[in-house]
Amino acid sequence: MDRRETAALLAYIGRLDPRTIRTDQGEARDQLAQWHELLENVPPTTPHGWDARTIVREHYSVSPYPILPADIGRPWAKYKSDRLNRHTDPTPSADPDDQAAWTAELVLRRRAVATGQVQPTEYRQLSRGRTQPRTPSVPQQLGSCIPQEVRAALAPWRTARAAHEAAVARGDLDVLAVPCEKCGATVGRLCRIRRIDRGGFPRDNRPIAEPHQCRLELAAAQDGRQPSAV
Incomplete structure (x- = not known):
């Protein structure tokens, strides 16, 4: 002043x-x-x-x-610092091969931002709005992340899962599309049964190829079919 x-x-x-x-x-x-x-x-x-x-x-x-x-001087210094911290240098219009002009344009822009002559140029933030309706269908369009050849190689060690995938490929009822009320298996997970050790105490759970009857009936009801074994 x-x-x-x-x-x-x-x-x-x-x-x-x-x-x-x-x-x-x-x-x-x-x-x-x-x-x-x-x-x-x-x-x-x-x-x-x-x-x-x-x-x-x-x-x-x-x-x-x-x-x-x-x-008064201290708040002014903070005002300039805050504005420069929010500023992202836009690409100068000067020729990039002309280093002096390129640098001069950056310096002038920063000085104008710091002294409050122009507003800082900030990165645009990600929108927090609703996703597009097509977004949820993208994973289904992509399919499984496991290649078919890898599935085939793993089949001997995941017999229950392989049997289910083969049944679905034949057009049979997809029982894993619904949760199981008996064992608590979530959608996409095989039904499980509890294994008992020799002392009669529960040890752990293991997946089974055949779904529980209640899950089979629920999947059939949602699909509009008559329940049958997978």
Whole structure:
């Protein structure tokens, strides 16, 4: 701010805090010279969000002490830093082979952003809106992530799963499309039975090829077929 703008700011401060008013002409001149030297690089206002008078009002709303030039210079430095932290340099329009022009355009843009002349250029954030209706069908269109040749190679070690996949491929009822109420198997999981050790205590669960009858009936009801073994 120039000397006239500094004088106007001091007059505004004097209205809020008469303690800062200097009645002696020499003291007033020294006060103006001091504030102007310390705040010469601080503008009174910017087009985007900075007003030195607002800083003065906020100071006196929370502090009983007279305001100092640092109480205005510190928020100005934070204002510039916050804006630059939110700024992402757009690609300059200058020729990339002209390093001086390229750098000069970046510097001018950053200076304009820092001093509140233009708004920061920020990355666009991901939308939090609803997904498109076609999005849920994409996994079904892609199919299984396990290639067919790998499924064939694993078949001897996953006989129950292989039997189910073969039945579905033949057009039989897909029993795994519904959960099982008896063993708690979720959709896509084989039914399980509890194994008992020699002492008569439950040890663990193991998958079985044949689904429980309640699951078979539920799948048939949803598919509109008569229940039959898989």
